[in-house]
Amino acid sequence: MxxxxxxxxxxxxxxxxxxxxxxxxxxxxGTLIGVLPGxxxxxxxxxxxxxxxxxxxxSSLIMLxxxxxxxxxxxxxxxxxxNLPGESSSxxxxxxxxxxxxxxxxxxxxxxxxxxxxxAGTFATFVIAAAAPPLTVIALKFGSPEYFSLMVLxxxxxxxxxxxxxxxxxxxxxIGLLLGLVGTDIYTGAPRMTMGYLExxxxxxxxxxxxxVFGIAEILRNLETERTREVVTTVVTNxxxxxxxxxxxxxxxxxxxxxxxxxxxxxxxxxxxxxxxAYTLEKKVSxxxxxxxxxxxxxxxxxxSANNAAAQTSFIPMLTxxxxxxxxxxxxxxxxxxxxxxxxxxxxxxxxxxxWGIIASMWLGNLMLVVLNLPLVxxxxxxxxxxxxxxxxxxxxxxxxxVYSINTNIFDMYSVAIFGGIGYLFYRLGCEPAPLxxxxxxxxxxxxxxxxxxxxxxxxxxxxxxxxxSLTLLLLSVAALVVVFLPSVAKKREQVFVEDD
Amino acid sequence: MKFNTKDAAAGALFILLGLAFGLHNYLxxxxxxxxxxxxxxxxxxxxxxxxxxxxxxxxxxxxTEDEPWGPVPWRGMFFILLGPIVFGATIQGLGLVPAxxxxxxxxxxASYRMSLPLAIVLTAGLVFFCVAIFSWGLxxxxxxxxxxxxxxxxxx
Numbered sequence: 001m002x003x004x005x006x007x008x009x010x011x012x013x014x015x016x017x018x019x020x021x022x023x024x025x026x027x028x029x030g031t032l033i034g035v036l037p038g039x040x041x042x043x044x045x046x047x048x049x050x051x052x053x054x055x056x057x058x059s060s061l062i063m064l065x066x067x068x069x070x071x072x073x074x075x076x077x078x079x080x081x082x083n084l085p086g087e088s089s090s091x092x093x094x095x096x097x098x099x100x101x102x103x104x105x106x107x108x109x110x111x112x113x114x115x116x117x118x119x120a121g122t123f124a125t126f127v128i129a130a131a132a133p134p135l136t137v138i139a140l141k142f143g144s145p146e147y148f149s150l151m152v153l154x155x156x157x158x159x160x161x162x163x164x165x166x167x168x169x170x171x172x173x174x175i176g177l178l179l180g181l182v183g184t185d186i187y188t189g190a191p192r193m194t195m196g197y198l199e200x201x202x203x204x205x206x207x208x209x210x211x212x213v214f215g216i217a218e219i220l221r222n223l224e225t226e227r228t229r230e231v232v233t234t235v236v237t238n239x240x241x242x243x244x245x246x247x248x249x250x251x252x253x254x255x256x257x258x259x260x261x262x263x264x265x266x267x268x269x270x271x272x273x274x275x276x277x278a279y280t281l282e283k284k285v286s287x288x289x290x291x292x293x294x295x296x297x298x299x300x301x302x303x304x305s306a307n308n309a310a311a312q313t314s315f316i317p318m319l320t321x322x323x324x325x326x327x328x329x330x331x332x333x334x335x336x337x338x339x340x341x342x343x344x345x346x347x348x349x350x351x352x353x354x355x356w357g358i359i360a361s362m363w364l365g366n367l368m369l370v371v372l373n374l375p376l377v378x379x380x381x382x383x384x385x386x387x388x389x390x391x392x393x394x395x396x397x398x399x400x401x402x403v404y405s406i407n408t409n410i411f412d413m414y415s416v417a418i419f420g421g422i423g424y425l426f427y428r429l430g431c432e433p434a435p436l437x438x439x440x441x442x443x444x445x446x447x448x449x450x451x452x453x454x455x456x457x458x459x460x461x462x463x464x465x466x467x468x469x470s471l472t473l474l475l476l477s478v479a480a481l482v483v484v485f486l487p488s489v490a491k492k493r494e495q496v497f498v499e500d501d
Numbered sequence: 502m503k504f505n506t507k508d509a510a511a512g513a514l515f516i517l518l519g520l521a522f523g524l525h526n527y528l529x530x531x532x533x534x535x536x537x538x539x540x541x542x543x544x545x546x547x548x549x550x551x552x553x554x555x556x557x558x559x560x561x562x563x564x565t566e567d568e569p570w571g572p573v574p575w576r577g578m579f580f581i582l583l584g585p586i587v588f589g590a591t592i593q594g595l596g597l598v599p600a601x602x603x604x605x606x607x608x609x610x611a612s613y614r615m616s617l618p619l620a621i622v623l624t625a626g627l628v629f630f631c632v633a634i635f636s637w638g639l640x641x642x643x644x645x646x647x648x649x650x651x652x653x654x655x656x657x
Contacts, residue, residue: 167558223576223581397601459534
């Protein structure tokens with residue numbers, strides 16, 4: 001009953017014309033940047049974060065959330081039509097989706113992705129609604145040691161599940177943590193690692209770092225090899241899947257939805273991991289695994305459901321605990337803070353209309369996305385024909401306005417250039433930017449809870465092991481680390497990622 | 502002999518960064534005690550971890566095959582990174598319209614395919630679009646023309 005009551009509060013908020021409008025704008029933008037390779041939700045949300053300042057809190061969060069899950073829909077269109085992941089989470093969709101398109105079945109492939117995403121989105125909305133209240137209750141019991149251990153777990157799992165070298169990802173986290181600590185120490189007021197710059201007293205601007213390492217570095221990556229994209233010239237006809245298609249996609253959609261929902265809740269998880277895991281699962285349970293790679297509809301249905309489910313359930317740790325599971329959620333926390341709301345267990349109790357409004361808007365957003373993506377697919381194909389050299393000056397202009405308008409501080413513009421350069425350098429050295437950004441956000445929180453815990457325990461580090469919840473979280477972190485370093489798992493992990501590159 | 506230059510460079514960079522952060526924290530900040538951690542405590546721990554990770558990556562480099570570095574987009578890097586710097590240097594003096602025009606124009610040339618007429622058209626279009634959305638639509642409080650534009654009678 002509570003669930004229905006809560007969701008109806010949410011629906012009432014989400015259905016207000018203004019919020020409906022921003023939900024639409026968010027999903028529209030999400031689809032657009034999802035379709036366009038080379039511009040992801042992280043950079044987009046970072047750029048748009050400052051302008052949400054002038055909006056109502058609910059509207060701005062509904063819009064930003066729409067960008068994230070909308071991008072999961074848009075990404076599949078590009079994957080199917082031009083064999084390029086529009087979004088990293090649709091990388092596996094290129095394998096079978098593009099093959100289906102080559103066999104003249106682009107329509108059913110797109111429809112499968114949309115239906116799967118919609119089912120997953122609906123289910124995930126209910127998962128959030130059902131899981132959030134109990135988690136909020138648990139979270140209220142959390143003290144500093146528990147928060148510290150939870151953040152350690154989030155950081156470790158984000159590495160375990162990342163693409164590429166684990167050691168490098170760990171190092172990127174540490175650098176992120178260090179960069180996050182730049183600025184005035186809250187306990188003593190001492191300036192730390194500011195190199196004498198007064199502008200750094202409040203720390204390095206988070207949005208500047210996000211735009212730099214995700215937006216600018218990505219542009220530089222794309223400029224390495226300027227190719228013309230080959231857009232499938234055939235007009236997409238016959239979107240309706242056949243009866244056999246529907247039958248074949250049903251089970252994978254269910255499996256993908258469940259798997260994605262579970263992996264999204266995990267701290268450090270998210271859409272990318274979910275899609276890879278779902279593809280592997282589908283291949284494993286299939287009685288005809290040899291069809292995979294040659295246009296198997298299961299290879300589209302599973303991953304596309306999973307990435308959408310995970311994109312949505314990854315809101316759970318952020319909404320209930322105030323802990324970001326991935327860089328996008330870190331930006332969402334930034335959006336909350338801009339609005340003067342501290343994300344955490346109190347939000348649900350103090351601002352129910354906001355909390356449940358965001359959740360309810362996700363389902364409405366999913367409904368809009370089906371309409372935006374299927375009948376309007378022709379429009380997105382045309383968007384794909386826009387050459388990249390016309391796109392990146394626009395990205396640069398938006399970034400400039402976005403970053404500058406946060407504090408109207410010139411120094412932030414220099415940070416963008418510096419972090420763009422640094423982000424690209426790290427990319428060239430084979431290091432992913434996501435762990436750095438996650439570390440950057442968690443750095444100050446991690447230190448604060450560590451120091452508080454140590455004050456409580458009078459300097460005894462055993463406090464982290466004596467408290468059952470904290471101990472469990474730390475044991476899970478150790479287990480995650482051990483597992484990824486096991487030779488057999490390490491090999492498998494490489495295979496999963498390599499075969500789809 | 503196996504030697505991965507990419508990993509080696511990454512390892513060396515991490516070690517250097519770790520040493521720089523570590524020394525700074527050790528010399529300039531109060532470390533404190535376990536109970537009452539000073540501002541330098543946690544950063545110093547992190548810096549040590551970074552050095553250790555850097556060493557491990559360096560060792561890993563010796564046992565893995567080298568991989569190709571690929572092309573470096575020097576031209577792209579120059580124009581793309583120059584854009585925000587020039588925007589930052591001019592936004593308060595010139596105002597939003599000229600600074601936007603400058604960043605669009607400069608970054609356009611990051612691509613080999615850009616031509617002068619196309620860059621001009623693109624810049625004009627983008628400036629109009631951004632001003633329409635951000636200044637007129639969303640009311641972003643950045644002045645359109647700054648004090649330096651008084652010379653031509655546009656500033657305020």
